[in-house]
Amino acid sequence: MSEQRPLVLVSNRGPVTYQEDGSVKRGTGGLVTALTGLASHRDAIWIASAMTEQDVEVAREHGGKPFEVEAPEGGSFRVKFIESDGEAYDRFYNIIANPMLWFIQHYLWDQSNAPDIRRHEVDAFDLGYQAVNRDLATAVIDEIGGQEEPVVMVHDYHFYTLPGMVREARPDVFLHHFVHIPWTQPDAWRVLPSRIREEIYNGLLANDIIGFHTKSYQRNFLQCCRDLMDLEVSFDDGVVFCGDRPVWVRSYPLPIDYDATQNVGRRPRVREFEEKVLARRREHSILRVDRADLSKNVLRGFTAFDIFLEQHPEFAEKITFTAQLMPSRTDVPEYAEYLEKIEALVAVVNHRHGTPDWMPIDLKLRDDLDEAVASYKHYDVMMVNAMFDGMNLVAKEGPLVNERHGVSILSENTGAHEELGEFAISVNPFDVQELADAIHAALVMKPEERERRAKGLKEIVTSRDPGDWIDEQIADIRAKNSGARTPTS
Secondary structure (H helix, E strand, C coil), X not given: CCCCCCEEEEECCCCEEECCCCCEEECCCHHHHHHHHHHHHCCEEEEEECCCHHHHHHHHXXXXXXXXXXXXXXXXXEEEEECCCHHHHHHHHHHHHHHHHHHHHCCCCCCCCCCCCCHHHHHHHHHHHHHHHHHHHHHHHHHCCCCCCCEEEXXXXXXXXXXXXXXXXXXXXXXXXXXXXXXXXXXXXXXXXXXXXXXXXXXXXXXXXXXXXXXXXXXXXXXXXXXXXCXXXXXCCCEEEECCEEEEEEECCCCXXXXXXXXXXXCHHHHHHHHHHHHHCCCEEEEEEEECCHHHCHHHHHHHHHHHHXXXXXXXXXXXXXXXXXXXXXXXXXXXXHHHHXXXXXXXXXXHHCECCECCEEEEECCCHHHHHHHHCCCCEEEECXXXXXXXXXXXXXXXXXXXXXXXXXXXXXXXXXXXXXXXXXXXXXXXXXXXXXXXXXXCCCHHXXXXXXXXXXXXXXXXXXXXXXXXXXXXXXXXXXXXXXXXX
């Protein structure tokens, strides 16, 4: 793998989006955060879907070629925005990627009621998901034209069939695919019609290396290849054998950029928010920071807090549960309904337990990093009780900047639990009584035990940074490129 040759990165969202007023906004989501580190770590061309009309205009102005863009929070990137047909993109994103694949990969379907797969969904796969994958595959093929043995790194569940399209055009390409969300067990995938399922798996298995956040997801993928595709796999080596071609399946846990996160904590605006947090603070503080996504399990978190207040009335008026939730995918009916349920449950809990001068739950429906970091600094307990989560970077950011030896309550089904579980209070995300008990245990924990756990979390969070995450993957690309048959670790 040549140091001079640029990597080609592919993701649905790019590092920036252009706004109506001509300004540039940083792309949202954990994936963009991860890839921002990769793109700044190495020479890279980042191919992404055009998200706004202004993205389309800028792409047309540059003749569909890569162009340099400065990100608002620093760093410059070479970006190539790809314009897809509007109806095709809607089918790709709003029918197949979200909710279909997202729901499968987070065990979210209530299978006695949904999904009903009809011609509508099959057409959405053929005319939407495949069409957008083809659009970006064509851009990749164009970008690597003339290169010998190019390297392409594909990201996430939006582009499972793209690698097969690129491989067909360029058999010499090296393809690496990182999946940022959980990989579920074989039965979860039986929701999909067999033809669609096979096209997804064949597309993914066109890669040379497939990466996940955890060993658990790695094992699930290998099991799926064995049970659903009847392929030979090695669980010990992390390899799927596709004919004479071994596909490496690896785990690369995503770290946070701890220096950058700590720098955010020193911003003047964060300090302004801290003053407000401390002015409103009661004796005890619980915090959650999440997208209002079904997988984050917000309702059970509030239900557990309701149970806790009922069973421990001595904490009345002495505690506040602050929840900063970013509304998510509100154009998907299930998500809009979920947000309504969250607001309704908060109203019930506050009415049941509140007093004229105390609201137990302080719900904030907004996305504000500075405000979140200010809250990170001063929680006593942080709740991360996701039903299933690819990694969950909040579970790493909170303990890094917290100044009160805050205790983490962490769902055993988050990717972060594989690394952090030893120093957190582990919970089954469906057991609301256990979660209520965990809140109480965290609040009455002895100071020396709080300190031990907090130091343990901080040591793990600062042991690797995004550069290490990238280097681990590039080392595997080099090893496989040089002819190694199996991963070395």
